[in-house]
Amino acid sequence: MSATINKVCVIGAGTMGAGIAAQVANAGVPVLLLDIVPKDGGNRNAIAEGAVAGMLKTDPAPFMSTRAAKLVETGNIEDHLGKIAECDWVIEAVIERLDIKQALYARIEEVKRPGTAVSSNTSTIPLAHLVEGRSDAFKRDFLITHFFNPPRYMRLLEIVAGPDSDPAVVDKVQAFADVAMGKTVVRAKDTPGFIANRIGTLWIQLGINEAMDRGLTVEEADAVAGKPMGVPKTGIFGLVDLVGIDLMPHLKASLTGTLAKDDPYQAIARDIPLIEKMIADGYTGRKGKGGFYRVNREKGKQLEAIDLASGAYRPKAKVTGVSGAAAKGDLRALVETKGKLGDYAWALMSGTLAYAASLVPDAADDVVAIDDAMRLGYNWKAGPFEMIDKLGAQYFAERLSAEGKPVPALLTLAGDRAFYRVENGKRQFLGRDGEYHDIVRPEGVLRLADFKLSAKPLLKNASAALWDVGDGVACLEFTGKMNALDGEVMKLIGQAIPLVAQGYKAMIVYNDADSFSAGANLGLAIFAVNIAAWSEIEKLVAGGQMAYKALKYAPFPVVSAPAGMAIGGGCEILLNSDAVQAHAELYTGLVECGVGLIPGWGGCGEMLDRARNAPGMPKGPMPAVAKVFETISTATVSKSAQQAKELMFLRPEDGITMNRDRLLHDAKRKALSLVEGYKPPEPPTFRLPGESGHTGLNMAAEGFHKRGMATDYDMVVSDALATVLSGGDADTVDIVTEADLLTLERQNFMRLVRDKRTVARIEQMLETGKPLRN
Structure with missing residues (x-):
């Protein structure tokens, strides 16, 4: 068995499968992407090829660089399944039908090498059903790897191993997913929905039910079930719009069909006529004509929200929501807020957190796995048990009991203790044995x-x-x-x-x-x-x-x-470092021109030094200056660390960490x-193009101005930038020192900061977060 993964095969080029393939390619590993042969004949690889072409146009981009796309080899299941023999891991991401998956596994088993891992991206079918009828050898190599969409940006990966799965195979996949693909791996049990979707689906269903039953508007519900709870500002209804309203009936059908009849989800699962009508009418969320919220373009892009009682749209209302400590994340204050908003907060939180507490050890071995899954899979700031700690476990249990609701055994075990504590400099969690245990980081994980x-x-x-x-x-x-x-x-x-x-x-x-x-x-x-x-x-x-x-x-x-974001002065500190070790998701650039300024902390000189030494850069004083002028004047920001290398914000030898x-x-x-x-x-020195170069840069900027791509004030800002990059009054025979460039930066920065048009740009950026085009 190969101890490393050198090539991966993904079968199924839908949104999820293609996204997984892209993330493997982002890791620098070759990937074979296969799908069925189109029924209309013609190009037999059209589906996989179309998926790659589509991802190159998608924003946010599944690929971290166009170079990564070249690592994806496309094909079809009929002609190229034999190439699985070249792969160390095969990921199945086809339609959620057991018969189709089982038939595919039979064919995979005929061509794969022993020890090649095979995993399914399913979130609805038990592992035992998937491998039914397969050989013992196949079962040893099989596991479930449940990615979250979009695979590049969602860090959670739930791994489920079966009773026959070879631990070495599972560990190999986990290590690759962690280090190469950047995933935080949570080991889940083979139970319906695993961890995140099981809790998340109940949370969403409960949130919709309680809002409708209590007469809340969608705006009121999302104002409570958003930032105050430490979950994304979309809240419940905004989240459903984002992921697709048409997904709701499928999740409900899957969980009600597989969960035990006494599971709390069964009691709240219900068909909602409003949602059925919205789906039938094409109101499936952001991917459709709208959802619980929509933009009415016939009324000047007016934002509207649906009335949960009548189903009619109306202008989106501004909601005061909760205030004070409750609005700032104090969960006890939130659930004790008087009135329907506080009642809604308690109903939603108590139902969701009690459900999560009941899933240890059914869905996961410990509270840490539950919390990690919800933080990473649903972007909650705190996991369910961390939220219970904020409420107080004893307070939570006593309030549940007072209302005649079941108190999960784990809450009773905790008593007046917290689920997490710090002891001797170590963060610890409360185990099912009633004792505290150190949270052990995987080797190489440091915070x-x-x-x-x-x-x-x-x-x-x-x-x-x-x-x-x-x-x-x-x-x-x-x-x-x-x-x-x-x-x-x-x-x-x-x-x-x-x-x-x-x-x-x-x-x-x-x-x-x-x-x-x-x-x-x-x-x-x-x-x-x-x-x-x-x-x-x-x-x-x-x-x-x-x-x-x-x-x-x-x-x-x-x-x-x-x-994440490293812009302006944050980028300049990278430029002045001996080396950079960047997370793969790095969005960096010198953006000062967008607010009417120029880089002032050495960014201009550092970029010039990199550009003139870049492979393939033509010699002479002007090419490097023109390249840097283009990058800085357009406030270009990288969309990944790999792209930051292409833009010269990072050096070719700088490191990139996926996790x-x-x-x-x-x-x-x-x-x-x-x-x-x-x-x-050694401090660098430069020979810069001087006045002639300054004129050339201004002429290039004027071309953009005439085409309406640069404003009048953009021309003023770009002139200041051109002054610095060309060396001011220097001539091509003069030596320009690093100190000279710093002086030019400082002088031209101060010239711009005194201009009222720069002040207007800064003020708008602070107020709206958007640049002013003046």
Whole structure:
């Protein structure tokens, strides 16, 4: 049996199967995508080929780079099934019909190698039924791998092993899915709906039922069952619109047909005439003509919501909802809110959390698996047991009992204890034996939050902190809102460098947040502008330049480890690092032109240095300058870490980590690999095109202006950028130093920040999050 997975086959090129194939390709692994031969003849590979072509046009994109698509080999089941012999893992993602799946497995068994894993992406058919009639050898290689849609962006993978599954085969698949595909794997039991969909389907059904029974509007229900509960702002009805209303009857039929008759879901499952009519009329959600919400284009794109009683659409109402602590995530305050909104919150939460508590050990071995599944599969901020801890397990049990509702055994076992606690610097969970057990991370999984349980920061202020993460490595963390960068961050960098130089080998720049940094704190900037504190603004720009160059030329390696958004100043810190270990989902770029500014913390010079040394870049002063001008002036942001390499925000040798939970570990390893013989880089010098280059860049921008692709003020901003990138008054024979470019950056930044049109752009960005085209 192969201990590694070098090639994968996915059978079924529908939305899910094609998405799984794309994620395998994103991992850099060849994948064979097969589907049936079309009935109309012609191209026998048309279905699989069409799926790949469609994904290249889809937004959000299933592929992290167009290069990944080249790793997908397409074919059909009739002609190419024999190629399964080349594969180490076969994933079946065909229609949810047992007879079709079983017939396919019979054919797979004839051609696969012993030890090649075979898995089904089913979420409705028990594993025992799937392998019925197959050989013992096939059963040893079989498991269920339940991905969530879209496979690139949803981190959860539920794995179900059968009683005959070879643990080595299951472990091989799990390791590949974890490290290569970036999945957080949760082991589930072979029960209907597994974990996430079983709880999630009950939550949705209960949410719809209770809203209709209690006379709530869809807006009121979603205002409660959204941010206040720590679940996505779509709430219940918005979520159903997103995933498709027509999916609801299928989920209901699947669970009612397979769950035990006394399962709590059976008592709430009901046919809803309104939903049946909506589906019949094509109102299946966002993919249809609308759903519980719709955009009425005949009325000027008016947002509308459906009336749950009459089925008629009306203008979407603004709902006050809950307030105070309840609106800010205090679950006890939420369920104790007087009136129908508080009653709805309690009915929904009590039913859902009690159900989740009843599923240990039926659906999962412990509370951690349940919580992980709901956080990752449904994007809840806290899992069910973490939510019970917020309510108080004893409070929750007593209130259930007072209402005559069953109290799950696990709640009774907990008593007045929490399901999670921190003991001796370790996070622990309450087991079914009534004892607490350490939460053990898989090898290679490291989180800054774990260090914080038992350590104090080496340095800390209002916007940043420095931590010891072991092995002689320090970690610089941003801590402000959206990890925005300000003078406090720069101050702490200045304090950190001598401290790290004295007692540590290397430093990494990392945080556990969803986004690395949203760049400079625009709120502080606009405040300073409004009081004409120009010297303070220039001081912040100069301080940022000084701090970033101090990092670049520190006597130890600096490795940045970004995930999510890293824009503006967040991108510039990557550019000034010795190396980057990025999460695959990295959205980075120099976006300052969008708010009427230019990069001010060294981004222009660093991009020029990369561009002129990029493979294939023509020689001479102008090609690299033109390329950087195009990238920065259009505020281009990468849609993945791989694309960030193509845009030169990352170097070719920078690392990419697929699993977010492994990013800190990988960054630390990269930093340590640079320690031996480390020497800071030499400051670069440039020969730039000067006035002639400046004119050429402005002419290119004018072409966009004439075609209506650039506004009048875009021309002013791009002129300032062109001034910097061309070297100002320099001539091609002059040497332009890094310090010269920093001065040009600072001067032109200050010229723009004083312009009222830049102020208007910043204000709109702060108010709406959208750029102003002035």
